[in-house]
Amino acid sequence: MGCGKSSVGRRLSELLCCRFADLDAVIEEQEVCSIAEIFDRGEAEFRRIEKETLKGIIDKTESSDVHEASKAGRMVLALGGGAVMTPSSAEMVHEKTVCIYLRASVHTLLEHLEGEAAKRPLLATVNHSSQADSTALRHRIESLMALRSTTYEHVAHHIIDTDGKCVEEIAREILDLGEIKDVLQHIPGI
Numbered sequence: 001m002g003c004g005k006s007s008v009g010r011r012l013s014e015l016l017c018c019r020f021a022d023l024d025a026v027i028e029e030q031e032v033c034s035i036a037e038i039f040d041r042g043e044a045e046f047r048r049i050e051k052e053t054l055k056g057i058i059d060k061t062e063s064s065d066v067h068e069a070s071k072a073g074r075m076v077l078a079l080g081g082g083a084v085m086t087p088s089s090a091e092m093v094h095e096k097t098v099c100i101y102l103r104a105s106v107h108t109l110l111e112h113l114e115g116e117a118a119k120r121p122l123l124a125t126v127n128h129s130s131q132a133d134s135t136a137l138r139h140r141i142e143s144l145m146a147l148r149s150t151t152y153e154h155v156a157h158h159i160i161d162t163d164g165k166c167v168e169e170i171a172r173e174i175l176d177l178g179e180i181k182d183v184l185q186h187i188p189g190i
Contacts, residue, residue: 001081001144002112003102003162004170009078011171019075023083027053035080050080051089058096084155085148094155100174101156103149108163109141110134 006022013020024035027049031038038046061075077097084090084099093099104112114137153159158177162170174180 002109002141003104004112004167005078005102007167008102008162008170008174009076011167012174013076015171015175016074016076020078021057021075022078023050023054023057024080026057047082047086047089050083051086054079054083054089055092058092062096081144081148084151090151090155094157098158098180099156100177101152101159102162102170103152103159104162106138106141106145109145110138113137113141 009022010020027038028034030053031049035046038049057075057077079093084093114134158174160170160173165173
């Protein structure tokens with residue numbers, strides 16, 4: 001949450017001339033309600049929907065004939081911060097995608113998330129109206145990162161540190177990864 005994956009993903013898809021999707025936005029569209037409303041039914045229900053939606057997207061993308069070297073079979077997908085915390089989703093992402101962890105410091109995440117806590121179910125109980133609330137947000141981010149960072153590092157094929165970098169710099173750094181260059185060699189027109 002707050003590392004810039006949606007912004008970077010959109011820019012990367014433009015540079016790659018391929019589709020972009022944000023998993024949370026896909027879920028909201030298919031469920032015809034917000035992520036917060038789904039979370040109101042319980043996090044377990046949200047994670048179930050998230051896993052099924054992720055599987056559907058990966059299966060659909062995989063079914064494109066990769067040997068045609070078609071751009072239509074490629075996409076950039078931004079995952080929600082907790083998507084890979086479900087073991088079967090983590091396994092699917094690691095085995096069937098090129099997963100890139102956009103790693104940001106707690107300081108950077110705090111800067112990006114201040115004022116947005118109410119829109120994010122896992123931060124919604126944190127209020128930003130005072131210094132004490134900013135401290136509570138910092139503690140919540142630290143807690144989530146302590147729980148998640150090892151999994152993120154395990155699932156990812158590549159880690160990009162994002163502190164102090166703009167969206168364009170991060171997207172271009174991803175383009176320079178060897179694995180991405182290998183994929184690009186098989187896509188005509190890039």
